[in-house]
Amino acid sequence: MLDPTLLDGQKFQITIQRLCRQLIENHNDFSQSAIIGIQPRGIYLARRIAEELRNIIPGQTILQGDLDITFYRDDFRRREQLTPNQTKIDFIIEGKKVILMDDVLWTGRTVRSAMDALMAFGRPEKVEFLTLVDRRYSRHIPITADYTGIEVDSIASQKVVVSWKETDGEDKVVLLSDKN
Amino acid sequence: MGLSTRHLLGIKDLNVADLQLIFETADNFKSVLNRPIKKVPSLRDVTIANIFFENSTRTRLSFELAEKRLSADVVNFAASSSSVSKGETLIDTVNNILAMKVDMVVMRHPYAGAGVFLSKHVKAQIVNAGDGAHEHPTQALLDAFSIREQYGDVAGKKVVIVGDILHSRVALSNILCLKMLGAEVMVCGPTTLIPKYIKELGVIVEHDLRKALNWCDVANMLRIQLERQDIKYFPSIREYTMLYGLTKPILDSLDKKITIMHPGPINRGVEISSDVADGEHSIILDQVENGVAIRMAVLFLLAGQTG
Numbered sequence: 001m002l003d004p005t006l007l008d009g010q011k012f013q014i015t016i017q018r019l020c021r022q023l024i025e026n027h028n029d030f031s032q033s034a035i036i037g038i039q040p041r042g043i044y045l046a047r048r049i050a051e052e053l054r055n056i057i058p059g060q061t062i063l064q065g066d067l068d069i070t071f072y073r074d075d076f077r078r079r080e081q082l083t084p085n086q087t088k089i090d091f092i093i094e095g096k097k098v099i100l101m102d103d104v105l106w107t108g109r110t111v112r113s114a115m116d117a118l119m120a121f122g123r124p125e126k127v128e129f130l131t132l133v134d135r136r137y138s139r140h141i142p143i144t145a146d147y148t149g150i151e152v153d154s155i156a157s158q159k160v161v162v163s164w165k166e167t168d169g170e171d172k173v174v175l176l177s178d179k180n
Numbered sequence: 181m182g183l184s185t186r187h188l189l190g191i192k193d194l195n196v197a198d199l200q201l202i203f204e205t206a207d208n209f210k211s212v213l214n215r216p217i218k219k220v221p222s223l224r225d226v227t228i229a230n231i232f233f234e235n236s237t238r239t240r241l242s243f244e245l246a247e248k249r250l251s252a253d254v255v256n257f258a259a260s261s262s263s264v265s266k267g268e269t270l271i272d273t274v275n276n277i278l279a280m281k282v283d284m285v286v287m288r289h290p291y292a293g294a295g296v297f298l299s300k301h302v303k304a305q306i307v308n309a310g311d312g313a314h315e316h317p318t319q320a321l322l323d324a325f326s327i328r329e330q331y332g333d334v335a336g337k338k339v340v341i342v343g344d345i346l347h348s349r350v351a352l353s354n355i356l357c358l359k360m361l362g363a364e365v366m367v368c369g370p371t372t373l374i375p376k377y378i379k380e381l382g383v384i385v386e387h388d389l390r391k392a393l394n395w396c397d398v399a400n401m402l403r404i405q406l407e408r409q410d411i412k413y414f415p416s417i418r419e420y421t422m423l424y425g426l427t428k429p430i431l432d433s434l435d436k437k438i439t440i441m442h443p444g445p446i447n448r449g450v451e452i453s454s455d456v457a458d459g460e461h462s463i464i465l466d467q468v469e470n471g472v473a474i475r476m477a478v479l480f481l482l483a484g485q486t487g
Contacts, residue, residue: 071208071222072220076222077483081182081481083204086207120212120217
């Protein structure tokens with residue numbers, strides 16, 4: 001059987017580092033930028049990226065928030081009951097360059113909802129999207145990531161699970177099939 | 181995880197998990213209400229009819245605002261200006277409204293049990309916005325939510341409900357809700373306005389306002405419902421005010437600070453004086469603000485079940 005692990009250990013760390021460098025390359029000064037993680041699983045990626053950026057460019061204030069999209073989803077009343085998570089954005093996003101983050105990009109519907117939810121807080125100057133894992137060829141709507149950790153080809157019955165040191169004990173990305 | 185009930189007819193149909201889910205959802209909606217754009221698209225494919233067979237300002241407005249903030253389509257109906265006065269029955273009225281493809285009905289009615297009756301005869305989900313002297317669940321939820329917001333938790337808090345307990349749907353729903361959340365509840369008022377069997381709900385009965393206030397953390401002052409009183413329950417409003425009216429001197433004479441609540445509408449100078457109603461201990465307007473968030477939570481959670 002194939003090893004289901006897509007990313008772990010040093011490779012995981014290098015990927016996070018690379019994403020941070022790409023962000024620095026594009027944003028340079030982060031005073032007008034904000035990092036926003038999408039609840040529930042994107043917040044860990046956003047927190048990790050913000051923490052790494054603070055290490056790489058000390059002295060810079062990195063704005064970071066959590067965004068819940070439950071009330072903006074397009075599948076409300078079409079699936080089991082949705083329960084909301086907390087939204088925590090303690091800064092003004094009007095005029096900021098916002099980088100939305102989620103651990104896995106799949107159908108793209110979450111990102112669309114997140115853009116809707118984000119606009120309720122004001123009009124950002126620009127919105128970008130960063131994902132750790134891009135499940136290619138499975139989009140339901142035309143959405144692409146500006147920054148991608150790894151790309152994966154997978155089928156619908158498979159599941160990509162991202163674990164984090166802080167909550168799950170280790171940094172790891174695995175591709176689960178029905179069999180495992 | 182959703183609510184354990186398909187309609188919101190009364191607090192007694194809910195369990196503790198339901199209450200916590202409603203409060204947590206309302207926390208989120210309260211933060212939505214503080215955003216520059218206070219509207220979410222969740223209920224954009226839902227139509228809600230507000231059917232009021234009894235007068236209301238706050239509750240109707242609060243429900244309507246909650247529905248609009250959730251992007252639902254809203255139709256309003258007041259019995260006084262409708263065919264009800266031409267002799268149409270409740271079921272016929274509601275079925276006619278539902279024939280226009282309405283998904284949910286928010287109803288206030290002067291008869292106890294009207295919501296339960298309707299829920300058995302029509303397809304739509306029913307939210308009880310007050311049925312006679314029976315229940316007013318969303319008011320109890322927003323009162324408990326306001327206490328939770330003030331103290332962090334409702335459990336262990338001492339709450340006294342003062343006034344016309346006999347005719348009050350707010351009192352009954354509040355007692356059920358607060359007891360379920362682990363609060364201690366006392367009712368206070370003239371003997372004639374306290375139902376004989378109220379103790380069976382596990383509440384303490386007190387007839388002395390000063391003793392009640394010294395005991396409690398929160399005092400919920402109710403209005404004397406003259407419109408429901410077919411006989412004289414006390415000699416005069418003036419005497420009621422002297423014995424049960426909450427004034428600044430009484431509040432100042434207590435050895436602790438208590439939180440003052442009132443479900444509205446206030447009869448200033450009767451059950452509560454103006455300086456207390458507008459004073460620093462009053463959370464009356466916070467209750468109104470929380471009302472919208474609580475009603476959004478209830479509608480959101482109920483609507484989410486039909487998927």
